[in-house]
Amino acid sequence: MLRPIDKNRLEHIYELLLKIADGDFAFEIERTDEDDEIESILILVNLLAEEMKETLRYYNFLKISESSKEYVTMLIILDSSFQIQFSNQQVQKNLGWSTLEIRHKSFASLLSNDSHQNWTNIAENVLFQPEYHIITKLTFICPKQLAKTFTTAINVIPGHIHGSPFIIISTFETLLKSQLIEEGLKQALKTVHNKDPNKTKRPNVLVKKQDIYIMQQIREHILQNLEHPLPNLRTLANQFGTNEYKLKSGFKQLYGITVFRFLTQERLKRASLLIQNTSLSIKSIAQMTGFKNVSHFSKTFKDRFGVKPIDLKKRQDSL
């Protein structure tokens, strides 16, 4: 016989699986502190939904032919006692609560248990710091006990002489993977702009599942061997049981970047990480990331990040 709490948790799992079956991957189940089989399945379903959401977002990004954007979705305005005074249509669309249902309710009642502490810390400061602004992750509860996590910005509008302040809660959506955001919108836009929509589409070379698997293996091989020279495409393809054409077109099709650009990108990411966090010499870092010599490394690095490795290192050392 199941405990009522377990029955409840199973209900949540069914609910989320139905959402997934319906093609909606934005929901998640609020975690409990239990450590058992049901919690394991609950976690796995959450991970599955997240994986589907991220994967589809990634492919959407590869396909879009216009610039990618971050945009505000939900907007909620609170009064100084943290009661909801206004919520836009997106709140209903994203969370499933109508404007009337949540009007005058406390904002905390929209949040999951895990986010309560986070919100309490914010609420303690928000009214007492001028121009308070924070971006954080908050998990909102939805009808049927499901939940959704959003990157959320909290700002305060100071009150006038006789008025009270208002708090603006806004959430964001983005079409980019977070790592792409970090590398700079500029870089992302460059990639997007380089795509000529009039260009003839390349044929799909990844027809078989095995072909995709081989591309994944090659990607892993590159990441595991950043410090070693990569053989030419023909040799690399032969090593993994495919041919040069499939490797060249298939890798680009799957990851949106050529094999050698990917290699350089990953080498530079690793080099930048080491420059910023260790006292290793530029020469050692160049060697550890597979560059033939320091001048080649320095030039490639500058082309990518707009700064020479040595200058970045000096900047880090002076901090």
Next chain:
Amino acid sequence: MKETAYAKFWVSDDILFFIYKPMIYLDYPTAKKVVDDRLKFQQEICYPILCNTQGIKNTVKSARDYLANEGSALTNAVAIVDNRHISTVMLRFYLMKNKPIVPSQIFNLQEDAITFLKSLK
């Protein structure tokens, strides 16, 4: 021993012991900070890592991807120690989907994790 907002770590017997502090979400900025702090601590020395993840309640995909790739800098193997029931699912998913680029395995017991790391030396 070094202690940061997110973790405690130290080197003993040529192994870097890395213990996550309790956290509800391991998100991308936290993952990045964790790797930065570890690299600063290690400087140029490469260590096998024994990583205790018991404090982590939830992770996000971008954080897992970062740890599996950039998080592998200056290490040659990672043994994850977590004896929660739920860790099997969480970490099996991590190893399967995020595919860390250095040999990584999950253990319930710290002793087994140390044996694994020593066997790779």
